[in-house]
Amino acid sequence: MGKWVPMEKIRNLSLRKTIVLYMTAAIIITFFLSAVVIKMAEGTQRQIWAEYTDWDKHLDFEEETGNITEITRPAQKDMLHRDYVMTQICDAVETWSMLILPMIGSVIAVFCFYRDKIREPLQILTEGSRKIQENHLDFPVDYRKKDEMGSLCREFDRMRSQLQENNRQLWSMVEQERTLKAVIAHDIRSPLAVLRGYQETLMEFLPAGQLSQQDMEEMLSSGMQQIDRLNAFVEQMRRLSGIEERTVHMDKIETSALLRYMEQTAKALANKESCRTVIRSEGMPNGFFGDFSLICEVYENLLGNAVRYARHMILITVEVTDGMLFISMGDDGEGFHGEEEEITKPFYHDNLADDLKHFGLGMYLSKLYCEMHGGKLLLGSADLGGAYVKAGFHIE
Numbered sequence: 001m002g003k004w005v006p007m008e009k010i011r012n013l014s015l016r017k018t019i020v021l022y023m024t025a026a027i028i029i030t031f032f033l034s035a036v037v038i039k040m041a042e043g044t045q046r047q048i049w050a051e052y053t054d055w056d057k058h059l060d061f062e063e064e065t066g067n068i069t070e071i072t073r074p075a076q077k078d079m080l081h082r083d084y085v086m087t088q089i090c091d092a093v094e095t096w097s098m099l100i101l102p103m104i105g106s107v108i109a110v111f112c113f114y115r116d117k118i119r120e121p122l123q124i125l126t127e128g129s130r131k132i133q134e135n136h137l138d139f140p141v142d143y144r145k146k147d148e149m150g151s152l153c154r155e156f157d158r159m160r161s162q163l164q165e166n167n168r169q170l171w172s173m174v175e176q177e178r179t180l181k182a183v184i185a186h187d188i189r190s191p192l193a194v195l196r197g198y199q200e201t202l203m204e205f206l207p208a209g210q211l212s213q214q215d216m217e218e219m220l221s222s223g224m225q226q227i228d229r230l231n232a233f234v235e236q237m238r239r240l241s242g243i244e245e246r247t248v249h250m251d252k253i254e255t256s257a258l259l260r261y262m263e264q265t266a267k268a269l270a271n272k273e274s275c276r277t278v279i280r281s282e283g284m285p286n287g288f289f290g291d292f293s294l295i296c297e298v299y300e301n302l303l304g305n306a307v308r309y310a311r312h313m314i315l316i317t318v319e320v321t322d323g324m325l326f327i328s329m330g331d332d333g334e335g336f337h338g339e340e341e342e343i344t345k346p347f348y349h350d351n352l353a354d355d356l357k358h359f360g361l362g363m364y365l366s367k368l369y370c371e372m373h374g375g376k377l378l379l380g381s382a383d384l385g386g387a388y389v390k391a392g393f394h395i396e
Helices: 007-011 015-050 055-065 081-133 148-205 213-241 255-273 292-309 352-357 362-372
Strands: 251-254 276-282 287-290 313-321 324-331 377-381 387-394
Touching (some): 015 081, 081 148, 255 276, 255 292, 255 313, 287 292, 292 362, 292 387, 362 377, 362 387
Parallel strands (some): 276 313
Antiparallel strands (some): 324 387, 377 387
């Protein structure tokens, strides 16, 4: 007894095998059906002919010859018109059934093949194409058969997913560009307005000698500060636009050199703001491989934020665990007021003072650089009561 083939396996046959299977089944079925029809037509003819047979002579002939003979076909003139027509119809059935029935079976096999293998995926792909043309990309392409049409639908779904992702990234880029333009307009307009005010004051009062030496020096000093602000803003924009072109260079880093740089940087910034810093190192090897400039840039960004918000103290911890370098920083300031996702967005400002002095790119750049270095940036609350930031870098 032959092995039973599961229906699911037949459903997942390739298109070529399926059409061969359907056509073979159609030919075999119509062959046997044709044989049955021909047999019935022959039987009908014999019944009609039997009505016109002289059975006494027929039996006598068989007794004399000893052979069984077929009933002969009567002449047309000897049969009724109805019987003659039926005999002709049976002749046509016997002649054409072996041709017509396989043709009909083949047509039915093609329709079944289209219904089972082509119609559903074709409708899915047509509807999906229409939705894509209307820019509706959030829909599933659900076709589970594992034949060629199933592969085509899965590829179509991957294309749809990629288009959706590309569309999302495009809108994200548009929003970022819009935000960037707004920030550029805001941060350039403010210092320009201040400089214009100083220029108008000088032009109005300087010729009349109504400005003292001290007033002019204060205006010039404040103007230089605004120019420095513009230069800093342009530099930040340059760094932001060059992020994608930056690559990570893994070089040998001496732990002592890294700690010395961190101490010097912390001392310079903390002294400027009258803030005490403490650096602790735990489980540090003598050296490791990483991108020194990138690690230092993240450290500078985080330290700059901590110095701005700390009241009296900043605690910095450096450690190496499971192939990762972690630089943790906590302060005794007010802590974070927003969610982590919001804080690490570009141009985030916590208050008006931030808006006037800084550009809200430090945390955003730090997060990107950590991810470029195979790590991540975590935010939380420090034991000192303020903000806590932990930057991780993959090292070798």
